[in-house]
Amino acid sequence: MQSRKRITALIAAALSASVAYLSPAWADPKPFSLCVVHNMADHPSIAAIVNGMNDEAPLFGAKITYFDPAFDPQKQVSMIEDCIARKSDVIAVNAVDPAAVVPALKKAAEAGIPVIMHNADTNEAGRAYTKTFVGVKSYDQGYSMGSRLAKDFGGKASILVLTGKPGQTDTVNRWAGAEAAFQDAHANIKVLASEPADWSKDKALTVMQDMITRYPKVDAILAEDDGMALGALQALKAAGVENVKIYGVGAYKEACDAIKRHEMQATALHPSYLVGVYTVRAAYDALHGRYLPREILAPTGAIDASNLAQFESECW
Amino acid sequence: MPPERSNSMTTPSFTKASSFGKPFPRFWHSEHFLKLARTLRDHTAVFLLVVFIVVGAFSSDVFLTPRNLLNIMWAVSVLGVVALGQTVLLVTRNFDMSVASVIGLVGIVTVLAQLAGLGLVGSVAVGLLTGAVFGLINGLLVVTTGANPFLITLGTNALAYAASLSLTHSKTLYTTVPAFNEIGRGKIFGVVNHSVIIFIGLALALEFVMSRTVFGRSLYVTGLNATVGRLSGLNIRGAQFAAFILCGVTAALAGIIITARTGSTVGTAGAGYDFDSIIASVLGGTSLFGGRGGALRTVVGVLVLGVLNNLLILLNVPIDSQQIAKGLVFLAVVWADSLVRHV
Numbered sequence: 001m002q003s004r005k006r007i008t009a010l011i012a013a014a015l016s017a018s019v020a021y022l023s024p025a026w027a028d029p030k031p032f033s034l035c036v037v038h039n040m041a042d043h044p045s046i047a048a049i050v051n052g053m054n055d056e057a058p059l060f061g062a063k064i065t066y067f068d069p070a071f072d073p074q075k076q077v078s079m080i081e082d083c084i085a086r087k088s089d090v091i092a093v094n095a096v097d098p099a100a101v102v103p104a105l106k107k108a109a110e111a112g113i114p115v116i117m118h119n120a121d122t123n124e125a126g127r128a129y130t131k132t133f134v135g136v137k138s139y140d141q142g143y144s145m146g147s148r149l150a151k152d153f154g155g156k157a158s159i160l161v162l163t164g165k166p167g168q169t170d171t172v173n174r175w176a177g178a179e180a181a182f183q184d185a186h187a188n189i190k191v192l193a194s195e196p197a198d199w200s201k202d203k204a205l206t207v208m209q210d211m212i213t214r215y216p217k218v219d220a221i222l223a224e225d226d227g228m229a230l231g232a233l234q235a236l237k238a239a240g241v242e243n244v245k246i247y248g249v250g251a252y253k254e255a256c257d258a259i260k261r262h263e264m265q266a267t268a269l270h271p272s273y274l275v276g277v278y279t280v281r282a283a284y285d286a287l288h289g290r291y292l293p294r295e296i297l298a299p300t301g302a303i304d305a306s307n308l309a310q311f312e313s314e315c316w
Numbered sequence: 317m318p319p320e321r322s323n324s325m326t327t328p329s330f331t332k333a334s335s336f337g338k339p340f341p342r343f344w345h346s347e348h349f350l351k352l353a354r355t356l357r358d359h360t361a362v363f364l365l366v367v368f369i370v371v372g373a374f375s376s377d378v379f380l381t382p383r384n385l386l387n388i389m390w391a392v393s394v395l396g397v398v399a400l401g402q403t404v405l406l407v408t409r410n411f412d413m414s415v416a417s418v419i420g421l422v423g424i425v426t427v428l429a430q431l432a433g434l435g436l437v438g439s440v441a442v443g444l445l446t447g448a449v450f451g452l453i454n455g456l457l458v459v460t461t462g463a464n465p466f467l468i469t470l471g472t473n474a475l476a477y478a479a480s481l482s483l484t485h486s487k488t489l490y491t492t493v494p495a496f497n498e499i500g501r502g503k504i505f506g507v508v509n510h511s512v513i514i515f516i517g518l519a520l521a522l523e524f525v526m527s528r529t530v531f532g533r534s535l536y537v538t539g540l541n542a543t544v545g546r547l548s549g550l551n552i553r554g555a556q557f558a559a560f561i562l563c564g565v566t567a568a569l570a571g572i573i574i575t576a577r578t579g580s581t582v583g584t585a586g587a588g589y590d591f592d593s594i595i596a597s598v599l600g601g602t603s604l605f606g607g608r609g610g611a612l613r614t615v616v617g618v619l620v621l622g623v624l625n626n627l628l629i630l631l632n633v634p635i636d637s638q639q640i641a642k643g644l645v646f647l648a649v650v651w652a653d654s655l656v657r658h659v
Contacts, residue, residue: 042477042583047486070477166635193632201578202585206391210629213384214376231578238501239383254488254580 029061034283035083037076038094038119041068043199045250045272046094048316049119052276060284062090073100080104084111090283092116093130098123098169105129114286118279119272120169132292134279136300138170138249141268142177142224145247148266148302149178149220150187152245157187157219160211161194162204162228171196174224174249192218197228204231212239220245226255226267233263251303256315259305266304271314274298350655357652361600361616364645368623376630384626386508392622393511394570394577396615398589399596400518401566403614404526406597408559409539409606410458413469415567415593417476418450419586422571424480426496427489427581436495444568450476451564455557473590480583489581500576511573515615518566522611535559539606596621599649620645 036053038046050066057064067082069075073096083091084107091108093115095101102125108115109129118134121127149157164171175194182189192215197204204223212218212235221236221244223229229248236244245265248255258264278296285292303311356363372379398415405412426443434442454472458465491497502510526532534555537545545552567586574585594604600617602609624645628638 040584042481042484042486044486044488050486193629195629196635198587200584200587201580201582202394202574205577207629209387209391210384210626213378213381213387214630214632227582234578254490 029059029284031061031063032089032284032287033086034062034064034280035067035086035088035091036064036094036279037067037069037079037083037091039068039076039096040070041066044252044316045270046119048272049094049276049279052273052278053280054276056277056280060280062280062283064280069096071096073097076101077104080108084108084113088113090114090116090287092118092279092283093122094119095122095126095169096120098126102126102129114283116279116282116286119275127294131286132282132294132296134282134296134298135275136270136272136298137177137295138173139177139180140297141249141270141300142174142179143181144177144268144300144302145174145222145249145266146178146181146189147185148304149222149245149247150182150185150189152265153187153189153219155185155187156189158190158192158215158217159220159222160192160208160215160218160232162197162208162221162223162232163194164196164199164224164228166196171224178222197223197231199225199227201227201231204228205235208232208235209239212236212241216241218244220247220265222247224249226250226252229264229267230254230258233258251311251315253315256303256308256312259303259308262305266302269300269303269311269314271298271300272316273314353652353655357649357656358601360649360652361613361620364599364620365616365623368620368627372623372627372630376627379627379630384630386512388619388622388626389512389515390509391626392618393509393515394573395589395592395596395621396515396618397511397518397566397573398570398586399593399600399614399618400515400522400611401563402593403597403600403602403609403611404522404535405559405563406594406602406604407526407535407539407606407609408556410465410556410559411469411594412451412454412560412563412567413466413590414450414454414473414476415563415570416586416588416590417473417480417583418447418564418567419571419574419589420581420583421450421476421480421483422446422568423575423581423585424483424489424583426572426575427491428483430492430496431489436493439493439496440499440572443572444565447564447566447568447571448561449564450567451561452557454564455560458560459553459556477583484581484583491575491579497576497579500573500578511577514569514573518569519611519615526610531555531558536607539603539608541607592621595646598653599646603653604650605653 040046053064067079069079076096080091080093081104091113093101101122105115105122105126106129115130116132116134117130121133122130163175193211195207195211197207221232223232226248229246233246247265248267250270251267255264255267275298282292282296378384402412422443425446426439429439429442450472454469457468499510504513526535534550537550538552538555542552575581596617597614598604599620600613602613
């Protein structure tokens with residue numbers, strides 16, 4: 001009896017959830033234009049965001065136009081200005097540079113166009129002109145890898161670090177998160193060397209080959225993104241160095257496979273597809289004057305061999 | 317100077333009058349200094365290479381190990397291949413900025429050919445052909461319009477990048493032919509990487525062609541004085557076309573090596589190789605103003621960059637200081653280059 005009641009409750013909950021989820025589609029939403037100024041469209045993570053946006057757009061009536069400034073902050077500013085000139089209903093921006101984008105955000109706000117930040121946020125000054133930030137906290141990703149690493153080595157390890165492009169939001173925040181995790185765990189983690197590999201697998205491969213020549217007796221490698229972690233893995237293989245635990249960020253398909261083969265230790269979840277989905281929903285809400293929280297965060301956390309099965313669908 | 321296009325990179329003449337209408341005498345305009353500058357300029361790369369190697373030998377216990385030296389060769393081989401093509405083009409007083417995206421595009425096209433069922437030879441041939449086609453397009457646009465090659469190739473660079481995006485739908489592709497990956501990872505006799513052999517072999521071949529053949533000499537004449545070359549019956553247009561196509565093919569070769577190394581493609585695989593290849597060529601002694609340079613010089617220039625990169629990592633130099641070191645080396649060389657040009 002008890003269990004039947006529970007099942008009924010579950011079904012009711014599921015039904016009401018799906019009603020809430022699908023209601024915009026039933027209402028045959030009035031179309032609105034969404035101008036997306038993202039960055040580096042050929043990156044698999046951005047591609048996953050675009051997939052999420054494209055899948056969600058018809059449900060909310062969003063007609064999306066994409067612009068790609070390819071890491072050029074000035075180009076991003078002029079693209080946002082183009083979106084304003086086109087009189088878009090909503091603009092969604094993935095900041096190339098948190099500060100450089102602010103004047104353009106201000107212009108959009110003054111034109112009465114709601115702006116949603118996604119994937120990479122603007123700075124404190126820019127937040128005055130934006131409705132919300134949709135994304136994954138890179139700080140949290142760094143923190144989850146840092147605490148995982150500290151735990152794996154009982155609080156004592158010497159490591160090599162591969163960072164993204166110096167100065168970029170993810171580069172700075174992922175490392176800040178990892179360092180905070182080391183401190184919180186009272187761990188004695190010695191960073192032997194830290195080098196930027198600019199998010200590139202090939203560059204990580206060549207840089208790590210030099211680093212491992214200098215420090216062959218390292219315990220672990222922390223890479224700020226899975227592409228670089230995989231490049232490092234290849235460098236270790238080429239150099240014949242074994243028993244080094246590798247940590248990445250992003251849950252690339254290739255990294256999840258490497259974790260399965262026990263060649264990589266762990267990666268941090270980065271559900272880009274959900275970021276795309278949430279961004280379209282937030283755009284709809286912003287346009288209709290609904291309340292939006294300051295941040296809408298997709299979940300993150302460590303993926304390793306033990307929980308890979310549960311999260312494998314989020315690997316891209 | 318070829319009259320058909322303006323050169324945006326010319327520096328002010330040294331005899332230019334000061335605001336008082338008199339020549340402005342400076343130490344670095346003196347006869348002695350210019351002579352010294354010319355000697356240094358002609359041998360900058362060798363000089364720097366020796367200095368870096370000595371510094372490396374004394375400051376790092378692993379620097380001179382065979383493994384580290386082979387690592388350096390392996391790390392520079394891709395840039396080296398691109399820089400060789402760029403050198404040929406620089407000698408004719410042209411640039412190719414499109415290498416950055418052609419490298420990524422060729423990797424993608426090569427893997428797509430593999431996915432379509434082609435084997436090692438077939439897919440590599442398709443890749444090289446793609447590079448040649450882009451070289452041909454660059455050549456056609458620059459030679460027929462007479463426009464600035466820097467800007468033209470920035471344009472085709474955007475086109476190549478767009479082609480990469482649309483061919484992959486922004487997805488990463490993985491190589492399917494194991495023998496292909498050996499181009500980037502395999503070693504001859506288990507010691508020297510294939511890509512190193514490709515780099516050195518290409519350098520020797522180009523050095524021979526550039527210094528010992530009529531075609532090679534016509535490249536230099538094209539860069540020095542196209543009008544004189546034309547009047548003396550040299551095929552100046554042909555030389556420019558060939559240089560552009562060659563640069564496209566070497567970019568393609570680099571794209572193939574990178575893809576074979578990592579086993580996967582990304583449209584931005586060649587990011588930075590546009591400027592780095594020009595820097596390596598100029599560092600080696602090839603002039604930005606055409607007519608001077610050579611393949612073996614570029615090998616030395618590439619090695620200087622490779623040893624510098626390797627040392628900065630081995631010595632654990634922080635990234636900001638690394639950039640300062642690289643910037644200063646390049647500025648010094650470019651300055652010497654423009655001084656010598658007026659001697």
